[in-house]
Amino acid sequence: MDTILEIKKLSKHFADFTSVDGIDFSVEEGGFFSILGPSGCGKTTLLRMISGFEEESEGEILIRGKSMKGVPPEQRPVNIVFQSLALFPMMNVKENVAFGLKRKKLQKNVIDHKVAQMLGRVGLSGFERKKVTELSGGQRQRVAIARSLVMEPSILLLDEPLGALDRKLREHMKIELKLLQKELGTTFIYITHDQSEALVMSDKIAVMNKGRFEQVDTPRELYKNPKTAFVASFVGESNRFEIIHKEGDVLTTKGQWKLTKSGLDFTPVVLYIRPEAFILSPTEERKDISVFEVTIKTVLFDGANTKLSTFAQGSDDEILISLPQNAHFEDLCEGDTIQVGVHQDDLKCYEEE
C-alpha cells in the first residue's frame, strides 16, 4: 500500500498554548484512519493544519509525497466535513453538493450527473430541491459528506461528523460511513472522542492526548495491548488499581489485594484490567491464572453490557466484572460470593500514569 499522507514533527503553538506537539504519522492509501482523543487534545487543530486553514508552527505535511507548505486550502487535494457541517443555508441540497464542482468549471451535464450519482450513493435521491434547513440531522450529515466526496478528494477529513446526532442514528451512520468508505476507496481521516466509533470503523487508530499521539495501532491491538496507561483508560472500559508494592511476581494494590504477574522487569504504579477479562467460577487450576473470591455488591443490569460491582475478599478495591447474560449465571445476586480468575496477560501494568 502506498502512503498518501505523511506528517513529520508537526507542531502548532498558539500565543500561550501548544495545541499539537511534534506529531509523526503516516496514513495509507484507501485506509480509514481515526484520531481518538478527549476534548481539547488538539484534534481539530491537527485537522485544520492538514486542510490548510491553520498554518503549522513546525514540521511538514506531505500529500502523495508533495509538501503542502504554502498551498492554500482551495488547492489541497483534501476535503473536510466540518464539526458543524457548515451546509450553505441559502442553497438547496443539489446546489450544496454542486458547489465545489461548479468551482472546477465542469460542464453542467457532467455536474448534474455527478451530483445525482453521489446523492444516490448516500441515499438522498429525490432530495435535490429540498432546503438544507428542512432536512433531519442524519440527512444533513449525508449531504455534508456527499458535498465533500463529490470532489473526489485524495483524503476526506471528518471532524466528529456524528457528534450532533442521537445515539440510535449515530450507530446507524457509523456502519453506513464505513461501508461508503469501503465502496469508494477514499482515504478517510476521522476525528472522534467516542472510542466505540473509532473501534468499529477504523483500520488504524491514533490515540491523542495533550497534543501528542500516545499510540497508533489497529483497533484490536489498541484494545488488547494498550501501550500507555492513558490508552488503557481511554479505550474501552477498565478497572484501575494503584500498585503500592511488588515482591517477586506478587503485586499489591492500594486496597491490599494481591495479584500475580510474572516476567515484569519494572515496578508498575498502575494496573488495568478489563471487566470482560475476568473468568467467572474458573474450573481448572492453572499457574498463570490468579484465582480469588469476590463478594457481589450490586448487579448493574445493562443487557449485553451487564456488570457486577464487587469487592475482592480482604480488600476494599472495587472491581467491575462483566456478567454474561446466560442461564448459567442467572441467579447471582447481591451478597453472593463467587470465585473469579484473571489471566496474567490480562493484567496491564504501567510504569507511569
Add this chain to the structure above:
Amino acid sequence: MQQKKRFNTTFWLLIVPVLLWLVVLIVLPHLDLLISSFQVKNSAGENVFSLNNYLAFFNNDIYWGTFLKTAGYAVFVTLLAFVISFPVAFYLTKVISKKYAGLLVLLLLIPLWVGELVTVYGWMILLGDHGVINHFLLFLGMIDKPINMLYTDLSMVIGLLYMSMLFMVVPIMTTLESLDDAYIEAASDLGAGKWTIFTKIIIPYSMPGIISGAIIVFMLVIGDFLAPDILGGKHSLWFTEQIYSKFLQTFNWGEGAAFGFLLLFLSSAIVWLALKLSGQKLEKVGS
C-alpha cells in the same frame, strides 16, 4: 382552552395601545388628508369630490418628471449606501474584535444623535466655497480657485447618504453576525476563491439584511426634505419640496395631499417591484 383564553386577554391588552396609537396618531390625520386629496373647491367655494388633484400630477411633466428624478436619485443613493456600508459592516463584524466594534458602532450613531439639521449644516461648513475642504485644497495648492461643491447634486447626495447610511449598516451587520465562519472555510475548502466566496456565499447569505437596509434607506431618502432643500441646488428639485410648496406656498392643500399619497404609493410600488425582481419575501426581510 384555559391557556388559549388567557393568551387572548394578554393579547388584547397589548394590542389595544398599539391600535390606539396607530388610529389616533397615524390613521386619523391621514384620513383627513386623504379626504382633502379627493376634493376641489368649485366656483361657489364649496368642496366637491374630484380626481383633479391626482390628475394634476400626471398631466404636468414637471411633477412626474420630478418624481422620476427623485426616485432615480433615491435608487442611486441606496446603491451607493450599499456599496459603502457593506465593507463597513463586514469590517465591524468579521475583521476587528467585538470590543472595538461596539465603540465604532457608537461613533456611527453620532450623526443620528445630533439630528439631521445639524449634520446638514455641518456639511455646508465642509463643502462651501469658503468651506473647510476648499480652504484645505487651496492651502495645499492643489487648486487655485474654490471648487463649487455646495448647492449641487453632489452635496445633496452626500447629505442624503450621510443621514441614511447607518440604516444600511445595522441590518447588514445583524445578518453578517450570524454568518458562521465555517461557511467561508467550507466554501474555500471546496475550491472557491475570495471573489466567489464573496458573491456566492457572503452576499446571498446577507441578502435579507441588504434588502431590509435598502428599503429603509430608499424610503428615508425619497421622503427626505432637509438635505435636498438645504444642500441641493436650484436644479436638484426633490419631490418632497414640491409637496412642501403646495402646502405652504400655493396653499393648495388638496394637491399637496394628493402628491403626498402618490409619493407613498409610488415608492411602495417601487419597493414591491424591487422585492419581486430580487426574489425576496417581505416576511424574510423583516426577521
